[in-house]
Amino acid sequence: MSSTTIPTTQKALLLPSKGGALSIEPFPVPTLGSGEVLVRLAAAALNPIDVAMQMFGLFIEVFPAVIGCDGAGEIVAIGEGVEGFSAGDRVAVQGTIDMMKKEIHGTYAQYVATPAKFLIKLPDSVSFDAGATMPCTLPTAALVLYNKDENVTGPRLDAPWTPGGRGKYAGKAAVVLGGSSSVGQYAIQFARLSGFSPIVATASPAHAAHLTALGATHVLDRALPAADLEAAARALAPAAGFALAFDAVSLPETLPLGYALAADGADLVVVSPPGTLGEGERKTVKVHMARGLLAIPTNAAVVEELLGALPGMLAAGDVKPNPVEVLEGGLAGVPGGLERVKMKQVSGVKLVVHPQATA
Ligand SMILES: NC(=O)c1ccc[n+]([C@@H]2O[C@H](COP(=O)([O-])OP(=O)(O)OC[C@H]3O[C@@H](n4cnc5c(N)ncnc54)[C@H](OP(=O)(O)O)[C@@H]3O)[C@@H](O)[C@H]2O)c1
Known part of the structure; x- marks a missing residue:
């Protein structure tokens, strides 16, 4: 392992047990395994899944745990066998969940060790704060659309980074429910890059201009009664209806709205297990579960493609990270921020903390 000066101890936000209180404690800086790099985290972003991990220990049995799924910073050490990355590279990082060991190596810390193959290289134009908005939710939006692994279902679209993929679905309509969510903002952008038009999004009206800039052609007030929302969306669709509904x-x-709006034979993407979708379920709507974890084996091929293409797309402005709200106090800002996530008081922005600013 080659390295610059790295402390042996850092400050990390530890979860002591399922449902326990998060607290800032000294914690060893991780040592590197083969294929890993050490990232000094300048930014970490908050996600709804953190709440489930903190409250119910979702995916975790090993405590104390450093949770946190999104981070960005600078590589400070390179492990054995890593190629294509150097100390000083600016990267975004997804917290690593080991589903077998039920263990997480998360980003609510000052340093994280992570497999190099899952890094997003950040162009200079993308700040660490902006970079930290991507690792969890951007792949959640993109992978399901373009994954062609034979063991998963999905729309199996030709990706916009492949020859002929960009704009390929021109003339087909998409609807994105929850367009101002972090996942939704990325879903709108990939729908745009794939050529879908119109792209109808639902969100609070305050976000209409931003979502239009990302590629939505119409933004409907998500507070409308369900029947009115459905009628308004249908009125914007072509005769063939919506070929893609992304909830x-x-x-x-x-x-139920996504299911109702998806045309016969169309694809409906969901981000949580859908349960019952509504009266008179039509078997012809193909329902697909988005899975944003980079380490899932069935995501491997499309992850490699996406992470290879993303730096260029970011540099060109083809994909824009989410707007951010930075919380004060470094890692001490996380518990209050997660309370806002839990109470659904986050609207159109990603909450971000600066781990190095932890007192
Ligand atoms: N399957 C996976 O791998 C995976 C990965 C990541 C996330 N997820 C899941 O994806 C979901 C979204 O995550 P996120 O981080 O993107 O969430 P987020 O940014 O925290 O979501 C907040 C947004 O939700 C919108 N919203 C709330 N209720 C709505 C409604 N009834 N209709 C339309 N929009 C509504 C709000 O819109 P307004 O402010 O405009 O009102 C707000 O902007 C979560 O359930 C998360 O657990 C799944």
Whole structure:
């Protein structure tokens, strides 16, 4: 392992047990395994899944745990066998969940060790704060659309980074429910890159201009009664209806709407297990579960493609990270931020903390 000056101990936000209180404690800086790099985290972003991990220990049996799924910073050490990355590279990182060991190596810390093959290289134009908005939710939006692994279902679209993929689905309509969510903002952008038009999004009206800039052709007020929302969306669709419905929030109130709006034979993407989708379920709507974890074996091929293409797409401005709200106090800002996530008081932005600013 080659390295610059790295402390042996860092400050990390530890979860002591399922449902326990998060607290900042000294914690060893991880040593590197083969194929891993050490990243000094400048930014970490908050996600709804963190709440489930903290409250119910979702996916975790090993405690104390450093949770956190999103981070960005600078590589400070390179492990054995790593190629294509150097100390000083600016990267975004997804926290690693080991589903076998039920263990997480998360980003609510000052340093994280992570497999190099899952890094997003950040162009200079993308700040660490902006970079930290991507690792969890951007792949959740993109992988399901373009994954062609034979063991998963999905729309199996030709990706916009492949020859002929960009704009390929021109003339087909998409609807993105929860367009202002972090996942939704990325779903709108990939729908745009794939050529879908119109792209109808639901969100609070305050986000209409931003979502239009990302590629939505119409933004409907998500507070409208369900029947009115459905009628308004249908009125914007071509005769063939919506070929793609992407439910980026997959809530009890949105799931039946996505199902109703998807045309016969169309694809409906959900981000949480959908349960019952509504009266008179039509078997012809193909329902697909988005899976944003980079380490899932069935994501391997499309992850490699996406992470290879993304730096260029970011540099060109083809994909824009989410707007951020930075919380004060370094890692001490996380518990209050997660309370806001839990209470659904986050709207159109990603909450971000600066781990190095932890007192
Ligand atoms: N399957 C996976 O691998 C995976 C990975 C990541 C995330 N997820 C899941 O994806 C979902 C979204 O995550 P996120 O981080 O993108 O969430 P988020 O940004 O925290 O979501 C907040 C947004 O939800 C919108 N919203 C709330 N209720 C809505 C409704 N009824 N209709 C339309 N929009 C509504 C709000 O819109 P307004 O402010 O405009 O009102 C707000 O902007 C979560 O359930 C998360 O657990 C799944």
